[in-house]
Amino acid sequence: MRVLMLSWEFPPHVVGGLGKHVTELAPVLAGQATAEGPIAIDLVTPHYNGGAGVEKVSEFLTVYRVDVPPLDPQDNFNSVISSNHFLQEAALPLGDAAPYDLIHVHDWLVSKAGIALKERWKTPLLTTVHATERGRHRGYTPGETSYQIDRTEWLSCYEAWRVIACSQFMQRELQEYFELPANKVAVIPNGVAPLAEDACPSDELAAVRARYAPNGERLLLFVGRIVHEKGLQVLVRAMPRILADYPNTRLLVAGKNGSSLWPLAYELNVDGAITFLDYISDQERDCLYRIADAAIFPSLYEPFGIVALEAMAADCNVIASSVGGLGEVVRHLYNGLTVMPDNPMSIVWAVGQVFADPEAAARRRAAARNEIRHIYNWRNVAQQTAALYELVVAERRATDW
8 A cells, every 4th residue: 555645744853743743653654564555655744954855764664855945934824835835746756656545644734735636646635633723722713824724724624535633632623623524533542652661771860860859859840842832831830839838849841942931930939940951852851751750731722742641651740731632641540630721729739649649649650651551552553544544545446536
């Protein structure tokens, strides 16, 4: 089975959850057995941040990085849409030479190219929606650009043979916003790779703890993009009360431009208890998960929350807002603790639970590790995706275009 996959992100260009998803899924999905034969994927992506123009990742996965014009920060939407022309032109000779059975696009960013190729080749289109513009803005499109993105998302779903959502929450959101029939949306969760036992050697962990907790401080950790919807501002507002109850506590913030919250921390007089780390590598992140007393994800909107899975895979206590997909992954008092969104005092309560009852926290971590092994592994996700590919290809064969 030949599949064309289009993604705005792929290493070395990875920005958020979409990039992590494609990075982990594509190599495992490539080579999966189907009735049509093993899945062979050509992945077309913009050529950002380096990497070879053509990279043979494996026998069944080839990456094509396409030179596109620089994004215009004053008109991000239209420059993204314009770049789709370059992705389309790069994919055309590949599909003209040997037909694809299916086109799989990730989010609106590459949907224009996917739709054009679908129409040219009469090949079914599959769309994975990682988040929606309206969801990020709590049901609204606050401006013209936001509205254009929303309409592009709708069109991508409308043109798709099937749509993949990462959670039941996202399925409901797509049905509500875009009026999709329930049988058009397949729910396939994100996955996470278990952290290798030797990923963070004991001497490295000791060095990291000595750096950030030289006096035995309790460590709280935030990992994520520094945008309003991720809720870091809510966690910062919880810090005065957390420090009142547990003075020997420090918050580590891992995320590009995290220091933009420093003025709020200064205003609340907690800046001395917060370390803004800016961007960190995956290796550094995994070691921080290992030494942190809890990872906190106070999102206001979260279609899935792959960062919660990454923390669980590293055996870290997880505290997360009960919103969207996070509320499905983190089950209160079972594999983590959930808190009310946009509620600093709810975070204070959860931190107190972790600190006060380490035995209960250990039981929750054990439950989380079990789910990582048996539910949220990429092999399982790839098998579900391959089964959907088979279904779509079989339906296309039985359909006149």
